[in-house]
Amino acid sequence: MNGFSRWLRATRTAIVVPVVLALLVAAFLVVGGDTRTLTASFDRATAVYPGTEVRVMGVRIGEVTALVPDGNSVRVEMEYDAEYQLPAGARAAVVTPTLVADRYVQVFPAYAGGPEMPDGGDIPLDRTQTPIELDRMFSSLDDLATTLGPKEGETSGALDGLLSAGAAALDGNGALGSETIRNLSAAAETFAANRGPLFETVRDLAQITDTLAANDSTVEAFVQELAAVSEQFAGEREELEQVLASLADVLGSVEGFVGENREALSTDVELLTSLIERVDRQKEAVGLVVQKGPLALGNLAVAFEPTTGTFGSRLQIAPGIQFRPDQFLCQTLLNAGFPAFLCDVVTGLLEPLIPAAAPGTDLVDQVPPGGTTAPAPGASPDPLTPPPAALPGLDGPLSLLELLGGGPR
Structure with missing residues (x-):
């Protein structure tokens, strides 16, 4: 029995010791190792x-x-x-x-x-x-002291000169210096109170700087072109001086003219203002003229008869009622009871201005339905179309410019 107990204790020891060591190693690795x-x-x-x-x-x-x-x-x-x-x-x-x-x-x-x-x-x-x-701090201080101190062979240095100049500038100006400091303090407070807009301005300037940096090549080209222009101006400075001198003379003359005619110019400006106001009030009519004017001039050119040098147009009394001028005047005279020979006179007068009718037609045939006027009692029913005749002394067709100028060539 005692032998078995010793064997059991030995076996437990052999098993527990390795397990404990393994746990310790694992804990060391996980926790602190x-x-x-x-x-x-x-x-x-x-x-x-x-x-x-x-x-x-x-x-x-x-x-x-x-x-x-x-x-x-x-x-x-x-x-x-x-x-x-x-x-x-x-x-x-x-x-x-x-x-x-x-x-x-x-x-x-x-x-x-x-x-x-x-x-x-x-x-x-x-x-x-x-x-x-x-x-390094001591070395920097030594360099600063050497720079501000007197040089070899001199009794005073830059710092001494600065202090002497400052003392001379502030001598007797204590009140002014105090006022300056107070103003600077007020300016600093103003900047502090408006730091939002100020910083916004700085940010905007930063954006402008970034934009210029992003377009560095464009800015460089602009600077080069500006330098070229400056060089050109420098080369032509004498001509520019002459131009500026002439311009100064002209401005002096203009100033004198304006001074002498101040009242007249004032009146002219008022009239011009009134004219512009009237044109502005009639801008729709002006627009219509500008829009329809080319069409009217085109129609005028088309209506011109180069063979006779006349305008082949008809007078429109009302929609659907059109007469040639000679027929209209003759019919009006007959309706009023004038003798028929007056029609011959009117026809002879208007003959150079009326285009010839087409062969086989007369004036009555050219009048649209409903556009005729009944003749007066005793009036001749014969058509009053005069025979075509050329203008005296006309060797060829008239141009529109010659026609508007008046008279034959």
């Missing part, structure tokens, strides 16, 4: 060494493992606990708490949700910062 890597590029890494702490909001999460020169920057390799998360757009800075304390790498901001920095992530140079070194 996993780490992540991160790299960041700095323009310099003074006083940063392997083992330098990596912090988030002042809490240590890892350390620097290596520093590798990389062209004009230094690549700092870091390792941190995997239980900490970093944002995908994280930034890094080398921080110097005091002049004698060790530096550390601060990663910021703290993770608050969203995309996460992956394992092996990289922070580029434009998202890193380094402190100003004290020796």
Whole structure:
């Protein structure tokens, strides 16, 4: 029995110990043994060494493992606990708490949700910062003092001259300086009160600048053309001077003319204004004339008879009633009781202006139905169409210009 108990205890020990060790190793790997890597590029890494702490909001999460020169920057390799998360757009800075304390790498901001920095992530140079070194600050101050101080062989420098000039300018002008400062303060308050429109103006100017930058080639061509025009003007400056001098003389003459005829010009301007107002009131009629005028002139040209030098048109008394002038006048005379021989006289007078009728027709045949007038009692029913005859001295057809000018050629 005792032997069996010892064997059972030995067997339990052999089984439990490996299981416990396996659980411990697994817990170490899952809970505290996993780490992540991160790299960041700095323009310099003074006083940063392997083992330098990596912090988030002042809490240590890892350390620097290596520093590798990389062209004009230094690549700092870091390792941190995997239980900490970093944002995908994280930034890094080398921080110097005091002049004698060790530096550390601060990663910021703290993770608050969203995309996460992956394992092996990289922070580029434009998202890193380094402190100003004290020796570089002293060197810059020394350069500034040397620049402002007196040069070799001189007793005063630029700073001394500036202070002397400032003292001379402000001597006795304290009240004016105080007023200037108050005005500047009021101007600053005005700008602050109107910062919305001011910033809007700045944004508009930025858009204009962007547009000019996007059209750089066009702007460059415009500048070149403007330079060419300027060169041309420079080459013709004497001619331009003469033109400007002549223009000045003309303007002087115009000024004198206007001064002498001020009342007449005022009256003419008033009349012109009245005329323009009348034309404006009759703009529909003017538009109709402009629209129908070409058609009327075309009809006038078509109505001209070049063979006889006359207008072959008929007088329209009413719609559907048309007469030739000689027939109309003769019929009117007969209806009024005048002797018939007057028709011969009228016909003879109008003969050069009336186109000849077509063969086999007379004036009555050319009158549309309902357009005739009954003859007076005792009047001759014979047609009054005169025989066609050419104008005296007419060797050929008249032109429209000659006809409107009046008289035969």
